[in-house]
Amino acid sequence: MAATVFYLDDIPEPGSIAVLDGPEGRHAATVRRTRVGEPITLSDGRGLLAESEVVAAQKDRLELRVDNRVLAAPATPRVTVVQALPKSDRSELAVELMTEAGADAITPWQASRCIANWEGKAGKAVDKWRAAARAAARQSRRAYIPEVADLHRTRELLEAIRKVVDSGGLVVTLHESGTARFVELPFAEAAEIMLIVGPEGGLDDSELTAFADAGAVVTLLGPTVLRTSTAAAVALGALGALTPRW
Template sequence: MDVLSVGRGGPHVFVADLSIPTLDDDDRHHLGRVLRLRDADDMTLGDGAGRWCRAVYRVGKDPEPVGEVVTVAPSDPAVAVGFALIKGGRPEMVVQKLTELGVDRIVPLSADRSVVQWDEAKASTQVERFLRVAREAAMQSRRAWLPTVEELAPARDIHPAPGVVLAEPGGGPIDRSVRVVLVGPEGGWTDEELIGHPTVGLGPTVLRAETAAISAGTLLTALRDGRVLSAR
């Protein structure tokens, strides 16, 4: 289970090297100025790749690791949500929520009917931004593993494969064999994008694109973790 085994242990922060932890400037500010930690307060450190340890906060210095480094296996099977670009600040919100929910791989997609189209420079900046949002959300939700955030890809380039489904009104219920759910733009998938892919429905109501992505992440992780079971 991709989560620290300590329920409360103070804030959780990712560092590059657990043996010589160095806080980055944003995290240093967050711990000292926002959370107002005091000297010797408990915290945890992680490398975002399954390893973490307890530590104590030191005012004006880097934290001191205490105790052993614990290794957590990644969630098995890994699950992924892809979502077509949507307007406004909502893609960041989707990345944040999917990370909190325990989704392992997040795939920003450009779809035929995406209202938003990014050029290469914009796509690169946005993926950087998504990575920062995912890192913050993974720390906040106490995950041992950072999710993977992929480069922007055209939805048409995703080939049919076992466990890969497209969310589409009227599709069958999601089940435990599903590993990857792709959510289209507000205007829906085109026939060309749908070719060869099984579809799943996310309920009878019409969901906004970002609600569909969060709903897919909720159901995928709940089925993966055995908190609910497939209906078929």
């Protein structure tokens, strides 16, 4: 595959012409200065990849001949990161890092000790996270753009935890009070994995208890306390080595 990846919702059959316009087309044509004859990998963000060649270029639009298409297998087990809302200056950074590290899905969570509060602006904030995930997926040449869910409250998160546990998945709450060690958990045997990352102020005791009662394992990731914006990326890196994902 070519090095540069751009996203197009509907990729035509090989031999057809694909049109890349809108924000992706502007980025490809203006920011990346892509020219006629250059190879580009197209992706629909849902696993489909296509090798293509630029046959026409304008300032905000490219026309590409699709040469072939292939469906990339998703990483297994699937990993969802539940991210307590970081402070605004680190919010999108957290999304970028976990996307580059391989998160399959991202759930923003309004924890009780979050400094950030999305009340009245959740829709706009989620859109920013989705845009950040898309840009980071392009940068890291991913065939799959992580799904960013709507904002979850603790009640909704508890329902999601129970659903994962009931389906044979493993839910891990990353916290310094954990007695279980991250590297010793049976990740490779799990149907899916959910990682819960708390806020800067830490998880409330009632949240820890509720998560454990719902089936989550409170786990110590490592010997140091990490920022909420980087903890998911570190955990995902460890998962890559502990499971068949890498």
